[in-house]
Amino acid sequence: MNGDKKKGNVSRRTALKAGAAGALALGFPAIVRAQSDKIKIGHLTPLTGFLGALGEYAVLGMRMAQEEINKSGGVMGRQIEVMSEDSVNPATAATKAQRMLERDGATLLFGEINSASAKTIMQVAARNKRLFMSVGARSDVLRGKDCNRYTFHVDIPVTVMVNAVGQALMRDGLVKGKKFFSLTSDYLFGHDLAKAAKSFFAANGGSLIGDELVATDVTDFSPYLLKIRQAKPDVVSTNLGGNQVTNFVKQYAEFGLPYPVVGFNLNTADAWAAGDGNLGGIWPTVWHHDLDVPGSKAFVAAFMKKYGKRPENHAWIEYVSLKILAQAMNATKSTDTEKLIAYFESQAEFDLLKARKGYFRSWDHQLMQEAYPFTVKPKGQAKGKQDFLAFGAAVPAANQPLELLAPAKEQNACVF
Amino acid sequence: MQFLFLLEQVVNGLVLGGYYLLIALGLSLIFSVGGVVNLAHGAFYAFGAYVSLEIAKHTGFGPSIVLSPVAVGLLGVLFERFLLRRFYTADPILSLLVTFGLAMVAEQLIRMIWGAAPLSASMPPGFKGQLMFGDFMFSRYRLLLLAVVAGVLAAIWLLLHKTAFGRVVRAGIQRPDMVAALGIRLQPYMTAIVVLGVGMAALGGALFAPITVVHPAMGAEIITVAFVVVVIGGLGSFWGVVLAALLVGVVRGITIHFAPAAGEASMYVLMFLVLMFRPRGLLGERIEKFE
Numbered sequence: 001m002n003g004d005k006k007k008g009n010v011s012r013r014t015a016l017k018a019g020a021a022g023a024l025a026l027g028f029p030a031i032v033r034a035q036s037d038k039i040k041i042g043h044l045t046p047l048t049g050f051l052g053a054l055g056e057y058a059v060l061g062m063r064m065a066q067e068e069i070n071k072s073g074g075v076m077g078r079q080i081e082v083m084s085e086d087s088v089n090p091a092t093a094a095t096k097a098q099r100m101l102e103r104d105g106a107t108l109l110f111g112e113i114n115s116a117s118a119k120t121i122m123q124v125a126a127r128n129k130r131l132f133m134s135v136g137a138r139s140d141v142l143r144g145k146d147c148n149r150y151t152f153h154v155d156i157p158v159t160v161m162v163n164a165v166g167q168a169l170m171r172d173g174l175v176k177g178k179k180f181f182s183l184t185s186d187y188l189f190g191h192d193l194a195k196a197a198k199s200f201f202a203a204n205g206g207s208l209i210g211d212e213l214v215a216t217d218v219t220d221f222s223p224y225l226l227k228i229r230q231a232k233p234d235v236v237s238t239n240l241g242g243n244q245v246t247n248f249v250k251q252y253a254e255f256g257l258p259y260p261v262v263g264f265n266l267n268t269a270d271a272w273a274a275g276d277g278n279l280g281g282i283w284p285t286v287w288h289h290d291l292d293v294p295g296s297k298a299f300v301a302a303f304m305k306k307y308g309k310r311p312e313n314h315a316w317i318e319y320v321s322l323k324i325l326a327q328a329m330n331a332t333k334s335t336d337t338e339k340l341i342a343y344f345e346s347q348a349e350f351d352l353l354k355a356r357k358g359y360f361r362s363w364d365h366q367l368m369q370e371a372y373p374f375t376v377k378p379k380g381q382a383k384g385k386q387d388f389l390a391f392g393a394a395v396p397a398a399n400q401p402l403e404l405l406a407p408a409k410e411q412n413a414c415v416f
Numbered sequence: 417m418q419f420l421f422l423l424e425q426v427v428n429g430l431v432l433g434g435y436y437l438l439i440a441l442g443l444s445l446i447f448s449v450g451g452v453v454n455l456a457h458g459a460f461y462a463f464g465a466y467v468s469l470e471i472a473k474h475t476g477f478g479p480s481i482v483l484s485p486v487a488v489g490l491l492g493v494l495f496e497r498f499l500l501r502r503f504y505t506a507d508p509i510l511s512l513l514v515t516f517g518l519a520m521v522a523e524q525l526i527r528m529i530w531g532a533a534p535l536s537a538s539m540p541p542g543f544k545g546q547l548m549f550g551d552f553m554f555s556r557y558r559l560l561l562l563a564v565v566a567g568v569l570a571a572i573w574l575l576l577h578k579t580a581f582g583r584v585v586r587a588g589i590q591r592p593d594m595v596a597a598l599g600i601r602l603q604p605y606m607t608a609i610v611v612l613g614v615g616m617a618a619l620g621g622a623l624f625a626p627i628t629v630v631h632p633a634m635g636a637e638i639i640t641v642a643f644v645v646v647v648i649g650g651l652g653s654f655w656g657v658v659l660a661a662l663l664v665g666v667v668r669g670i671t672i673h674f675a676p677a678a679g680e681a682s683m684y685v686l687m688f689l690v691l692m693f694r695p696r697g698l699l700g701e702r703i704e705k706f707e
Contacts, residue, residue: 047532052532056531213677217680219628222428224676226428226669250628251627254539256544256546257546270534272534273534273536275537277538278538
């Protein structure tokens, strides 16, 4: 009984407060206006589930950029306020995105890692005719079949990931005439990665003798490992995501299968979690803390000072993405969707803390930038637990066009 | 050849089932004796993994496997004394809500202490690699794991069936009122059962840390499987849980052999079928207080 009474009190008190707040808003329109002077950005990224660990880094990178921008006077003299929430799953992501635009006063949407969630947020953006900067989602179809003119994509698409690793594989003679067995994450991103990998194998004389789908919540890979052994491939290739990669890598080492592994997706946080001596093979990345560029080194140092740990690639990408957005708003002196789209489509250049600057390709809104393959340092060369990745040279090379590895128009058509 | 491959999956499924068993048996015991559905059971599994990593930093791998379940078992004492105890006779929905809440609090606590990024855990290099028995491939580490599970299982069985302690517990499951009438307080027994169950979950976490991702939500991942096993096996039955755990492992292996994409769904289909024909589970006993 006591509990009931208490509950009644609380809700009544809350109602009173809400009423007071409403009255305040009515009585002092100036205050309301002052508040809306902030530029509000709706940020969604997975904080739970198999991509949750990456999402945590994403938030840290975004907050750091926000702080720096606001400290240096904000955008057009206005502070930016980023409202950040767990996107949970594609359906929830869409609901939250809609609410952020409709009720919370967000001018635009920002973030995401999960390709399936990014897809639903893109639909919300298009429906509301607002900008969505899709930061960490990599599925090709988002820039192809499912593209829309309100969305800009920062992370490298899966075709680039496959091509970045593919070039290294060709160099090592691991493609022509080789039999591949692949494991594919059973959601939009995995399917897309598998498609890109298949067309790469077909174009370069490799054959695919097995391709198995793996649910995103799989933690035990032993039945799949048995299937791989039964198939006796030359190379095992993985199109997995998030935690799956770590689980697979650990258990592959546990069973000690002899076939070389290549992977078309690995985030540094997942590689760090793989543990000593478990990881091998060649993998792609969009950024790595060892990158020898002054801007990047300064970012790593500042991040480590602030958070006491190394930034992961999702921390870097959210950081530069928010800076890109700030640059665009400052240049156009506006937060207007159409003006921002026009600015990005002008192929303006942005500093990505890499050797070369990047720009958004106008016909599919994909950021053109360098990518990197990495391998694993030989035993005994690693300094510390997070230092076992040997970072490769940028692809495309300095004398090649940035578009070299990206999907061509006829491969991945996008019509706005 | 095809048949041999299938057989290999079956054997591998049995090994995997042994690991499910470690988590599910504790869950089943706690429910059978206390009538509490412990949704926080997965949290103790996660704690087991995290604590073992902390201990391993100082003592190495071997001792961490033993010490972590002990430490988490002590946590179980607090859990039973200050929380679970209040709900034995209450509406089951209350204990469900409390342990559900606790599971979420525990997950966030792990995030606060150790961060959301998964931790790296490795096993001693000597355990890595495969053993071949004829045409069958086994992971050396999993065979070791299987031996540990078999040992634990035998110990629990002896404890429940060959000791005075076990007699009281089994009587307490069926007729707590009669046990009370005979002048035996069930409460200390319940504490022991919770410690045992929680400790087994922690042992599972510690043993699986080197071959799976150690991350805050790992408890939520395992709890569903554990529940499915308990439901299929039937409450109150030691061998029911054993049978169900092995069955779930095998069915999953066979399904992945033929239709990999359906692998994770297979255990739910199995549960559905079992519940349709045997609502009390495979070997579930009639427990009066739950009817």
